[in-house]
Amino acid sequence: MLFNTSNIFIDTIANDCLSEKKISLSVVRLDKIHPIVSGNKLFKLHYFLEEAMTLLIPGIVTFGGAYSNHLVATAFACKTSGLKSAALVRGEKPAKLSPTLITCIAYDMQLHFISRTEYEQKEKPAFIEKILQQFKGFMVVPEGGYHPKGAAGAALINNFIVEDTTHICSAVGTATTLAGLITGAKQNQRVIGIPVLKDMNDIAGRISYLANTTHQFQLLDGYHFGGYAKKTPELIRFMNHLYEQYKLPTDFVYTAKMMYAVMDCIEKDFFAPGSKITCLHTGGLQGNASLPSGTLIF
Numbered sequence: 001m002l003f004n005t006s007n008i009f010i011d012t013i014a015n016d017c018l019s020e021k022k023i024s025l026s027v028v029r030l031d032k033i034h035p036i037v038s039g040n041k042l043f044k045l046h047y048f049l050e051e052a053m054t055l056l057i058p059g060i061v062t063f064g065g066a067y068s069n070h071l072v073a074t075a076f077a078c079k080t081s082g083l084k085s086a087a088l089v090r091g092e093k094p095a096k097l098s099p100t101l102i103t104c105i106a107y108d109m110q111l112h113f114i115s116r117t118e119y120e121q122k123e124k125p126a127f128i129e130k131i132l133q134q135f136k137g138f139m140v141v142p143e144g145g146y147h148p149k150g151a152a153g154a155a156l157i158n159n160f161i162v163e164d165t166t167h168i169c170s171a172v173g174t175a176t177t178l179a180g181l182i183t184g185a186k187q188n189q190r191v192i193g194i195p196v197l198k199d200m201n202d203i204a205g206r207i208s209y210l211a212n213t214t215h216q217f218q219l220l221d222g223y224h225f226g227g228y229a230k231k232t233p234e235l236i237r238f239m240n241h242l243y244e245q246y247k248l249p250t251d252f253v254y255t256a257k258m259m260y261a262v263m264d265c266i267e268k269d270f271f272a273p274g275s276k277i278t279c280l281h282t283g284g285l286q287g288n289a290s291l292p293s294g295t296l297i298f
């Protein structure tokens with residue numbers, strides 16, 4: 001790995017419901033890699049960074065919104081790998097930069113604000129061509145690392161999952177992490193994705209673009225709490241409960257929805273007795289800074 005993974009550890013969640021149902025539940029704390037940078041984002045960047053360094057590419061240019069975990073991860077990863085970084089940021093430059101963007105700048109990322117209409121073009125070849133002219137010699141990394149190389153990097157996460165795990169659970173945004181987990185899973189392990197966007201019905205198509213695998217996966221639908229980065233008082237209460245009860249901090253965009261889904265499905269007997277469930281804490285805690293202060297107890 002191109003970054004330090006020695007801080008990753010596994011949390012075990014124990015309560016009466018779990019022991020009654022004979023289910024073990026653990027959480028791989030990828031968020032521990034770095035206090036600000038999302039764990040899974042660094043994995044997704046792994047092969048892009050490796051290639052940039054091998055080919056002596058001067059820097060990486062990528063895309064994201066004002067609270068993008070992917071942008072901070074790219075800024076951080078490039079800085080520590082001796083590469084330059086630039087970002088095309090969705091929307092007009094705000095009067096007050098988000099904490100996320102301030103961190104990106106601290107890691108020497110060059111920010112370029114583009115209109116939402118222009119941002120929509122981000123996957124069009126003509127637009128990519130224009131970016132390459134603007135950032136001479138840079139490597140273009142798709143938003144969220146959504147690329148087979150991103151999925152191959154995410155497959156390295158499987159090295160941190162204990163052997164006897166029966167179910168691997170992760171939040172799904174672009175599905176790049178999910179594709180990696182599916183590729184890297186053992187034959188008898190089931191991979192379960194929890195979509196955090198409303199009406200994500202193209203996940204199978206995404207997986208076949210991202211990975212060459214026939215390993216099955218499952219989705220727990222209906223846990224998006226209104227859509228991407230949307231939240232309800234119930235979700236916030238659940239986050240505070242997780243922290244109070246298990247000292248587990250989660251983010252409201254991804255990991256809280258994933259944990260809610262898994263615990264709800266355990267209660268509803270979706271998992272057979274004897275299941276050993278491993279959830280991935282993919283990070284994202286910096287995003288909680290966008291919540292009014294006092295919302296969370298951590």
Ligand SMILES: *Cc1c(COP(=O)(O)O)cnc(C)c1O
Binds near residue numbers: 173
């Ligand atoms: C980006 C992100 C995800 C989703 O990863 P994808 O590969 O885009 O599906 C999950 N959790 C956190 C904390 C993230 O930042």
